[in-house]
Amino acid sequence: MSVLVNKNSKIIVQGFTGTEGTFHASQMIEYGTNVVGGVTPGKGGQNHLDKPVFNTVEDAVKVTGADVSIIFVPPAFAADAIIEAADAGIKVIVCITEGIPVKDMIPVKEYLKSANARLIGPNCPGIITPDGAKVGIMPGFIFKSGKIGIVSKSGTLTYEAADQVVKAGLGISTAIGIGGDPIIGTTTQEAIELFMNDPETEGIVMIGEIGGNLEANAAKWIKANGNKPVVGFIAGETAPAGRTMGHAGAIVGGEEDTAKAKKKIMRDCGITVVDSPADIGQTMAELMKVNA
Amino acid sequence: MNIHEYQGKSLLKKYGVAIQEGVVADNPEQAVEAAKEVNRLTGSEWFVVKAQIHAGGRGKGIVTETGSHGVVLAKGLDKVHDIAKGILGGHLVTKQTKAEGKLVNKVLIAQDVYYPGEVQPEEFYMSVLMNRETGRNIIMYSPEGGMDIEAVAEKTPELIFKEEIDPKIGLQGFQARRIAFNLGLSGEAFKQMVKFVFALYAAYEGTDAAMFEINPVLKTSDNKIIAVDSKVSIDESALFRHKDIAEMRDISEEDPVEVEAKKAGLNYVNLDGNVGCMVNGAGLAMATMDIIKLSGGEPANFLDVGGTADAERVEKAFRMILKDDKVEAILVNIFGGIVRCDRVAQGVVDAYKNIGDINVPIIVRLQGTNAEEAKKLIDDSGLKVHSAVLLKEAADKVKEVLA
Numbered sequence: 001m002s003v004l005v006n007k008n009s010k011i012i013v014q015g016f017t018g019t020e021g022t023f024h025a026s027q028m029i030e031y032g033t034n035v036v037g038g039v040t041p042g043k044g045g046q047n048h049l050d051k052p053v054f055n056t057v058e059d060a061v062k063v064t065g066a067d068v069s070i071i072f073v074p075p076a077f078a079a080d081a082i083i084e085a086a087d088a089g090i091k092v093i094v095c096i097t098e099g100i101p102v103k104d105m106i107p108v109k110e111y112l113k114s115a116n117a118r119l120i121g122p123n124c125p126g127i128i129t130p131d132g133a134k135v136g137i138m139p140g141f142i143f144k145s146g147k148i149g150i151v152s153k154s155g156t157l158t159y160e161a162a163d164q165v166v167k168a169g170l171g172i173s174t175a176i177g178i179g180g181d182p183i184i185g186t187t188t189q190e191a192i193e194l195f196m197n198d199p200e201t202e203g204i205v206m207i208g209e210i211g212g213n214l215e216a217n218a219a220k221w222i223k224a225n226g227n228k229p230v231v232g233f234i235a236g237e238t239a240p241a242g243r244t245m246g247h248a249g250a251i252v253g254g255e256e257d258t259a260k261a262k263k264k265i266m267r268d269c270g271i272t273v274v275d276s277p278a279d280i281g282q283t284m285a286e287l288m289k290v291n292a
Numbered sequence: 293m294n295i296h297e298y299q300g301k302s303l304l305k306k307y308g309v310a311i312q313e314g315v316v317a318d319n320p321e322q323a324v325e326a327a328k329e330v331n332r333l334t335g336s337e338w339f340v341v342k343a344q345i346h347a348g349g350r351g352k353g354i355v356t357e358t359g360s361h362g363v364v365l366a367k368g369l370d371k372v373h374d375i376a377k378g379i380l381g382g383h384l385v386t387k388q389t390k391a392e393g394k395l396v397n398k399v400l401i402a403q404d405v406y407y408p409g410e411v412q413p414e415e416f417y418m419s420v421l422m423n424r425e426t427g428r429n430i431i432m433y434s435p436e437g438g439m440d441i442e443a444v445a446e447k448t449p450e451l452i453f454k455e456e457i458d459p460k461i462g463l464q465g466f467q468a469r470r471i472a473f474n475l476g477l478s479g480e481a482f483k484q485m486v487k488f489v490f491a492l493y494a495a496y497e498g499t500d501a502a503m504f505e506i507n508p509v510l511k512t513s514d515n516k517i518i519a520v521d522s523k524v525s526i527d528e529s530a531l532f533r534h535k536d537i538a539e540m541r542d543i544s545e546e547d548p549v550e551v552e553a554k555k556a557g558l559n560y561v562n563l564d565g566n567v568g569c570m571v572n573g574a575g576l577a578m579a580t581m582d583i584i585k586l587s588g589g590e591p592a593n594f595l596d597v598g599g600t601a602d603a604e605r606v607e608k609a610f611r612m613i614l615k616d617d618k619v620e621a622i623l624v625n626i627f628g629g630i631v632r633c634d635r636v637a638q639g640v641v642d643a644y645k646n647i648g649d650i651n652v653p654i655i656v657r658l659q660g661t662n663a664e665e666a667k668k669l670i671d672d673s674g675l676k677v678h679s680a681v682l683l684k685e686a687a688d689k690v691k692e693v694l695a
Contacts, residue, residue: 027630075529075532076532076533099529100529101500101527101529101530101533102422102500102502102527102529102530103497103500103527103530105427106422106427106428106429106459107459109427110427110428110458110459110460137629137630138629139628139629139630139660139661141661142629142660152575153575154573154574154575154576155573155575155576156571156572156573156575156576156627156629157573157575157576157579158575159627159629159660160576160579160627160659160683163627163659163660164683167682180574180575182422182424183422183424183427207575209574209575209578210578211424212424213424213425233579235575235576235578235579235582236578236581236582237581237582237585238563238565238578238581238582238584238585238590238591239578239581239594240561240563243561243594245561245574245577245578245594246559246573246574246575246577246578246594246596247574247575248528248529249424250574250575250578254442259582275582275586276582276583276586276684276687277576277579277580277582277583277683278583278682278683278684278686278687279684
């Protein structure tokens with residue numbers, strides 16, 4: 001009924017006792033997420049938010065059997081935190097941290113190729129499976145349970161899409177914020193593959209933005225392998241070339257980076273692309289009716 | 293963060309890359325002294341006077357006030373003063389600048405490297421950057437140097453080569469040799485190029501650069517390989533560990549409003565349109581710009597107020613947008629999650645009252661946590677603010693006020 005995380009996931013928080021970690025961990029616990037502990041080097045043995053704190057991810061995994069980690073570690077130490085989690089056997093690593101140097105992420109990406117772990121992010125809102133687990137910083141109440149998978153590079157635009165989907169009478173299986181950095185762990189295509197293989201997901205909303213070729217790659221994969229309706233939107237049709245628009249990866253360098261070019265490829269691959277971000281929910285609802 | 297040619301060259305030199313030597317100057321008198329210094333260092337009797345601005349196409353570019361080009365060869369020390377005078381303090385317009393051009397505050401007085409000799413000089417292109425497709429660094433190069441690389445990519449894509457670096461082992465000798473061979477080099481020039489490639493890659497890695505572009509890389513008439521130009525961009529996220537490079541930031545090259553925004557913790561990009569916007573989140577901000585266009589307007593800016601949009605930030609953001617007199621309407625689009633919409637609404641009301649004379653219509657769309665309370669707060673405030681809850685309603689209101 002979902003991908004990546006559910007009510008049985010055992011979640012630890014890296015950077016547990018910091019301001020961000022504390023705030024969002026308590027929100028996650030309040031949502032009903034199964035947070036089993038946290039990691040802050042040097043604070044092992046203490047309790048925080050009524051959960052045990054460990055010095056290392058390895059210790060946390062040994063004691064709690066954790067299989068998911070969410071990272072709120074500052075940018076200078078975040079790449080190390082990701083590798084530590086993968087090394088300790090964590091299967092799903094969600095990195096919220098914004099502003100990790102690209103040079104630090106290059107070896108992380110390489111390391112993860114041979115590790116048995118999936119990284120979501122960095123610089124992302126996280127993952128939520130409504131009524132199961134919120135492993136992220138999104139406002140949980142917007143996401144009602146249902147059959148639509150959402151994959152997006154952006155935070156608030158994900159909330160916008162989820163809200164529209166819910167208001168259109170549908171619900172969400174899982175929403176994945178893959179992040180807006182130049183190097184990210186899970187691509188749009190990989191997220192789409194997860195949803196296409198999830199029996200409980202019946203439709204997919206795919207939200208991208210200018211820069212890179214993740215959406216084009218996903219679109220080509222959908223054309224060849226897709227079996228569920230997909231609604232797509234690309235933010236930044238009006239963004240000027242050569243300027244970074246907030247997200248480090250959101251920059252038009254060449255012709256193929258533009259929203260127009262991406263939308264064309266997506267349409268050519270059979271995705272229902274909306275030009276207005278206000279039409280995401282309604283369009284999904286209409287597609288679901290047609291496919292019902 | 294972009295830096296100037298002379299700054300990029302200083303980084304290159306630090307990592308052992310052979311460069312066209314030069315000395316930077318602020319005024320024509322200094323330019324003459326700089327030329328004397330370059331003569332002492334290199335023996336060069338001709339000099340190249342190069343405008344230092346953050347934009348390409350300087351050689352073909354024209355200084356509005358004087359008609360001078362942005363890069364000029366001085367065939368003798370006695371020519372340097374007047375050439376520098378024709379460039380400094382003027383506005384250089386190139387195909388990469390806006391129509392009003394960029395003010396030139398500094399010129400680089402560089403040695404002439406196209407001196408005659410035993411072989412013909414040759415120009416190549418080389419850049420180092422990260423390939424987003426693979427998440428690895430690549431060295432991109434071409435025997436077609438000295439010209440616009442995008443034009444080369446379009447007309448003769450077979451003349452653009454790429455060498456991908458495996459992060460596990462780094463740049464390998466055979467890769468540097470392959471580059472030198474593909475550029476048609478042999479003998480001393482071949483050896484020099486291998487050395488050049490290694491030093492250039494070390495500079496890129498060592499400075500946490502997002503890009504090093506050298507165009508042209510020159511094979512001189514005596515078989516030296518040197519960087520004649522440098523276009524360098526540094527990863528802003530890594531500046532915390534490069535204090536020396538962070539100090540190279542030239543804020544006179546940046547939009548003053550954007551600099552001010554950054555200080556206030558706002559992410560702002562100035563655009564040319566007539567509808568300002570204020571949004572939380574980069575993706576939603578871009579989407580809001582798109583909505584403005586679809587409603588018949590043009591976005592005047594990109595503005596992400598971030599995850600903690602409190603009253604103070606909202607007011608700062610308003611003041612920033614209102615500085616732009618092309619703005620005919622403002623769309624505020626906040627999706628409240630952890631941020632409560634009623635607090636943002638209060639911020640809008642306070643800002644409106646504090647600023648006093650806002651003469652453009654404002655559309656406020658607040659959705660998410662406490663959205664209904666927020667709408668009520670705005671509606672009851674008696675201000676000339678249009679409120680909306682759904683994105684569609686906001687789009688329609690923009691259409692209405694522009695009509």
